[in-house]
Amino acid sequence: MVAAFALVGCTATPPPPLVPSTPGMTVVPKEKQNEIVVGVDDVKGGYNPHTLANQSTVTTALSSLLLPSTFRTDADGSPRLDLDLVVSAEVTNAEPYTVTYTLRRDASWSDSAPIAAEDFVYLWQRMREEPGVVDPAGYRLIDDIASREGGKVVEVVFTRPYPGWRSLFHNLLPAHLLKDAPGGWSTALADSFPATAGPFAVRTLDQPRGEIVLERSDRFWEQPPALDRLVLRRAGQHDTIEALNTGDDQVALLRADSIVTKDIAELAKTTPLSSTVVPRPEVVQLLLRPASPRMQDVRVRTAVMNALDRDELIAIGARSGPSANLRADAQVIPPSKAGYTPTMPAKAGDPAQLLTEAGYTRPDGGQWGRDNTTLELTIAAPADVEPYVAIANQVQRQLSLSGIAARVLTTPANQLFGQDLSDTAASKESIDIAVVPRVDTGDSAAVLASAFGCRPSPEDGGTPIPANLSGFCDQTVQPVIEQALSGEVLLADALRTIEPVLWQQAVALPLFQVADLLVTLPTAGNVTSGAPFAGPLSTARTWRREDR
Incomplete structure (x- = not known):
């Protein structure tokens, strides 16, 4: 079924290609269409950029084109005020720490509702309360949001x-x-997108057919995009390469393996094109969860981590594509980001000795167990999301070779991040190892606090509880995490203290940073890799079709 959205005055049911959807619209011959077609791996649903479950290349692309932001990432990775939405944003009070945003009067959603303070409040409340959100630590520091001048002046008050x-x-x-x-x-x-506020609007969003069509938004109040239409089209990677060869696609954004990389190189011998590696803000990691009763003992976590062949896991996940060159040897900052420094120590501790010290035995070289119960670990990964499922299966095989029984559990991403990994209570069915992404939204101190920090219990206001997917909470490092978040110490100094502890605690094993391959034909003008972690389509507003 085609899901269509009447965001730019279009009819509810999309017509066949090139048939006008609005009275008076002229049919444009294919060779004269002012559009660019981008080949992608998938367009499947789940487009909320604030949830771990919905992280994807397409989600990043759509959010950058359809949703408003107070700041955007500049070419050097620094935040830049987005003047499409905000007139000014500055710290206006030191005590309490207050940031005041002044919004443009003409900034509105596609249904004509103004973009206003209520949108700030909604996002703040959801980010501090909902499980499975991306880097919520900064939002948890907000104490209140006040509205003035009809919601166009927003005052955000922080606790520190x-x-x-x-x-x-x-x-x-x-x-x-x-x-x-x-x-x-x-x-x-x-x-779907119930309303948008960007240079493009959704014309059709057809998941079964694998196509998303964006058109220039006539409700956008700033400089319109150069293109009339932007099409995201799903296809197998071989078919996408063929579409580049025939010119049916002008751009492709693929999670390439070694075969695709080779095929693109072969195509470049006969077809003028450019290719660029585009790192995502996503590091593939294994969480060895202290929240699980079977993994509470650091000796067990260390034994499991040391029993794994990390090089093999990286090879399975990266498939010898661009990600293979982005090994993540640090706990917080991804390899492509400024400030990245490898901190991973050499393995220390024999798995068999560690498990023995933890009270486990392995009779006759069979499976490890204790108290007449086999040690069996549950490895979770989001269903149908690669490379996470493939890595989870490989972890299971590696552990079995060491006598550690394990089973792989794949559940829908919304359930995994929203329920299964949010419950830190000990349970017989709890998840022991999770193969999941770590996402960087720009502030690495917030990544640190979100991934490894504690937060006060709402019941008594003071007892620390885990505030992350692993269920990790260490009061010896929590003060340093809080100081890094509030700027009392430099993040680099904090990481020198914290990273050795995180490795010693064997809570997370980062593997590699995910990267896409951007391929562009000369018929697509002004296409770049975009600002760091913003994605290539963040610049689509300036793209041009050059062969019309």
């Missing part, structure tokens, strides 16, 4: 100084449509 505040309020969502919608946050942007 937060120098990373520019990383907040990216990709605002239409609160007036979502706050009371059935299903609420859990279904927000599951398969």
